[in-house]
Amino acid sequence: MESKSLFEKAVEDSKSLPVKPSNETLLNLYSLYKQATQGDVNEDAPGQFDFVAKAKYEAWSSLKGKSREAAMQEYIKLVENLKS
Secondary structure (H helix, E strand, O other), X not given: OOHHHHHHHHHHHHOOOOOOOOHHHHHHHHHHHHHHHHOOOOOOXXXXXXXXXXXXXXXXXXXXXXXXXXXXXXXHXXXXXXXX
């Protein structure tokens, strides 16, 4: 299977994990997904009192420069680890 189809399968698998991941892991999944699908962060930073949006933005922003392909591979690997 090519990376794109493996990534799409991992996205589907992430919705039915046996155990809900920690908030830190969920942020990691979110940021890898955004980097894989949209590339470097391309939105304005949220307000300082929107803590959830700010955490998501910072997690995604921390991946700046990582290729979409590398983000896909990391996402796939992380979901595989969470499934076991």
